[in-house]
Amino acid sequence: MMIRKYLILISFLTINLFAQESDYITRHSLFDLSLNLNYNTGAKVYLTPRSADPDLRNLYYSFDGFLSYAFEIKANVWNSTVFIGLGTEHLKTSSYLYSVRGLVNNLPRTFQVEEGFQIYPVEFLAYYIFPFSRDWYRAYMGAGLGIYHGNYFRKIYDLISESKVNRIDYGILVNAGIDISLINNLSLKLEMKFRDPELEFKNEFPKTETIVNGNRIQLFEKTFYTKINLDGLNFILGLNYRF
16 A cells, blocks of 8 residues: 555656656747658649740649658747747659650650659748647747749650759748647647749750650750649648757
8 A cells, every 4th residue: 555655656746747847848948840741732833834825824734742851940039939930841743744745756746754843942930829828739820931942854755854944932821730749848740831832944955856766756845934833731740859
C-alpha cells in the first residue's frame, strides 16, 4: 500500500513538472523551426498564354496532387501571441501529354512530351496565435507575401528545352493551422495554405531536329511560352521545434 502511494505521488510530480516545463517552453521560446511535407492539390499550366485567340490563350491543363518539401523559421515578436516567419519550398512535378505538333519523316504527327516545372517560393508571413490556445496546442492564422521563381521544361525524346527568360512573381497568401505538443519542445503541425501566384516562362530548344530509331523528328517551334498558376490548396504536415 505504501509503495502504491509513492508511485502515485511520483507520477503526479512527474506530470506536473512536465506540464510546467512545457508551459515554460511554449511561453518563453524565441524561435520555431519547422520541416514540412506539403500536398498541393493542383496547378494550372497555360500552353499558349500569348496567343491572340482568347480561347487558346485561356486553354490550360492541370497538374493534380503533387508533393513538395518546405522549411520555415518563426520568431516570437510579442508575448508568444504574434510571430513572424520566413519559409522556402521546393515544388517539382511533371506529366506526359500529347501537346506538340511536328513532323516524323516529313509527315505531321502529335508528339507525347514530358512537361514539368520546378518552383522555389520564398514566403514572409505574420502569425497570430488565438487566445483560446492552451499549453499543449496552439491554433493560429497567418497572412503574408510570397516571391516565386523557377523554371519550366519540355522534353521530346532527346530534345529538352531550357528556360531562357522567366518572370518572378509576387503574391499574397493566407493560412491557418494548429500545433499539437508531442514531447517538451517538439510539436506536430497541421496547416492549410492558399496562394495564387502566376509565373510566365520563355523556353527554347537547343535544336529542332533529332534522329530517333532511324526516324527524323522535326519540331515546328524552337521557342515557346508557358504560364503556371499555383491556385490549389496546400495541405501541410510538419514537425515544429521550439528553442
